[in-house]
Amino acid sequence: VRAAVLGGSGRFGSALALRLADAGWDVVVGSRDARRAVEAAGQLGAAVSSGAAVQGALLRDAVRDAEVVVVAVPDAGHGPVLREVAGLLRGRVVLDCCVCRDPGDAGRWRRPREGSAALRARRLAPRGAAVAAALHTVPETALRYPDRHPPGDCLVAADGPAALEAAALVASALGLRWWEAGDLGVAAALEQLACMLSRLGARGGASAPGLRLHGLGPGGRP
Numbered sequence: 063v064r065a066a067v068l069g070g071s072g073r074f075g076s077a078l079a080l081r082l083a084d085a086g087w088d089v090v091v092g093s094r095d096a097r098r099a100v101e102a103a104g105q106l107g108a109a110v111s112s113g114a115a116v117q118g119a120l121l122r123d124a125v126r127d128a129e130v131v132v133v134a135v136p137d138a139g140h141g142p143v144l145r146e147v148a149g150l151l152r153g154r155v156v157l158d159c160c161v162c163r164d165p166g167d168a169g170r171w172r173r174p175r176e177g178s179a180a181l182r183a184r185r186l187a188p189r190g191a192a193v194a195a196a197l198h199t200v201p202e203t204a205l206r207y208p209d210r211h212p213p214g215d216c217l218v219a220a221d222g223p224a225a226l227e228a229a230a231l232v233a234s235a236l237g238l239r240w241w242e243a244g245d246l247g248v249a250a251a252l253e254q255l256a257c258m259l260s261r262l263g264a265r266g267g268a269s270a271p272g273l274r275l276h277g278l279g280p281g282g283r284p
């Protein structure tokens with residue numbers, strides 16, 4: 063599978079890109095800056111254990127040949143990044159991970175005009191693109207250091223079967239159990255849950271609490 067990770071030069075995107083490449087996916091790091099893209103891809107490529115390719119490209123070039131487009135940029139850049147690539151998204155699955163946090167308080171959710179980042183992505187992407195939202199509650203450290211963290215769980219919101227299937231493939235490649243939480247209308251709740259976990263973690267002195275569900279049946283397994 064070929065994935066573009068927009069924001070793959072950042073904390074979350076780079077950890078996610080590394081784990082996907084480790085699972086054998088071809089990954090393109092998408093950045094606003096060509097040099098940053100190539101540098102990030104070089105660092106990730108040197109750390110990948112599977113021999114899979116990691117490339118770096120400007121946002122639009124990263125999306126061109128990707129089947130799955132992961133959006134891993136902060137709220138401030140989410141709309142602009144999606145607008146830039148929107149014309150190229152037809153026939154692809156957008157997997158949105160963005161959490162709309164209050165810039166002054168990471169533990170507080172700030173509702174965007176569209177209702178959530180995922181609904182903004184749905185509005186900006188063309189009809190022929192599928193949109194899923196997931197991984198909001200998966201801390202980047204859990205992806206970066208899987209040996210130090212228990213495998214987490216994740217909830218997926220999707221606008222249809224193609225989006226659900228792609229999000230499930232990503233979650234499984236990352237070693238996560240996943241459950242279908244509902245359509246994109248539930249993405250706001252997933253974003254709020256991520257903010258709540260940050261708040262609880264900060265209070266309890268844990269920097270990156272994750273989510274572990276039980277009593278739900280097997281869910282999707284890696």
Ligand SMILES: NC(=O)c1ccc[n+]([C@@H]2O[C@H](COP(=O)([O-])OP(=O)(O)OC[C@H]3O[C@@H](n4cnc5c(N)ncnc54)[C@H](OP(=O)(O)O)[C@@H]3O)[C@@H](O)[C@H]2O)c1
Pocket residue numbers: 068069070071072073074075092093094095098099133134135136137138139140142143159160161162197198199200201202203
């Ligand atoms: N950190 C986590 O543990 C975690 C977990 C789950 C979900 N998330 C979500 O994933 C997203 C990224 O989080 P992060 O911690 O990785 O953020 P980050 O490191 O601050 O940013 C990620 C990348 O986004 C791009 N970016 C930053 N500001 C931008 C802007 N104003 N406009 C366009 N692009 C911009 C940058 O890439 P270029 O400069 O190369 O373009 C940057 O490297 C957020 O929405 C966050 O809520 C994070």
